Amino acid sequence: MVEHSRLAALPPTLAAAVTQACAAVSHNINGQKLGRKGRVTRERILTAAIDLIEAAQEPVTLGRVARHASLGMTSVYNYFTDITELLLATLEPVMATALDDYLSVIEERWPDDALFEHCYRFVRSYHGFWLRHSRLLHLRNALADQQDARMMQHRIESSRPIIDLLVRQMSDEPLGFGPHTSMATMLMIGIERSVTLVTDRELRRLVNIGPDISEDRYLVPGARLMELAISDARSGGAGREPMALLD
Incomplete structure (x- = not known):
């Protein structure tokens, strides 16, 4: 799947940290409990954000991240309210x-x-x-x-x-x-x-x-x-x- 290929492209320690960070999140911002599909979706968003930031061709926005992850904006807003919140979530596995x-x-x-x-x-x-x-x-x-x-x-x-x-x-x-x-x-x-x-x-x-x-x-x-x-x-x-x- 696309999200797994992108995750596999990350350095192994960072890829593992992304997966671990997403596994530790139990609910989305609407209070809905996350199952495996929800955690994988969040993982796709973080991986897409990392990929876009590394490319740095244009400013990183939630819209660009959603398109890069092949998701709709509604899916992204289920996890992040703004770009700063997404960047902080991206920084978490990096700092790990x-x-x-x-x-x-x-x-x-x-x-x-x-x-x-x-x-x-x-x-x-x-x-x-x-x-x-x-x-x-x-x-x-x-x-x-x-x-x-x-x-x-x-x-x-x-x-x-x-x-x-x-x-x-x-x-x-x-x-x-x-x-x-x-x-x-x-x-x-x-x-x-x-x-x-x-x-x-x-x-x-x-x-x-x-x-x-x-x-x-x-x-x-x-x-x-x-x-x-x-x-x-x-x-x-x-x-x-x-x-x-x-x-």
């Missing part, structure tokens, strides 16, 4: 693959004598994740920058696991708003912005970053800054009060 793509790289505490190598591996893994899903992630960020509250919240929530793991790399400080959390947040902002730059074709063109310029021009400095921040935190530097730095 983050553990294998980059979070697993940062879970174990990195040794001091190989800190840069581990930082670089993480930054490269995060860049690889963005490269695989760049059109969807750039679309999310563009909507967040336009003050779409749901996309802003998703962007924040997707960064929190990385920030938490960075804090654990720095010290045993409880998660919250301590100095290490602040440092990890700033690192995350910088890393995401640099990865956004090197995975955005149009932005690269505007700032004259040609295809011959390696992404390492930005990823290596990002890894070095991460190394310095973690090393400083482990030595007690990041824990000093701000006024103490001026003495």
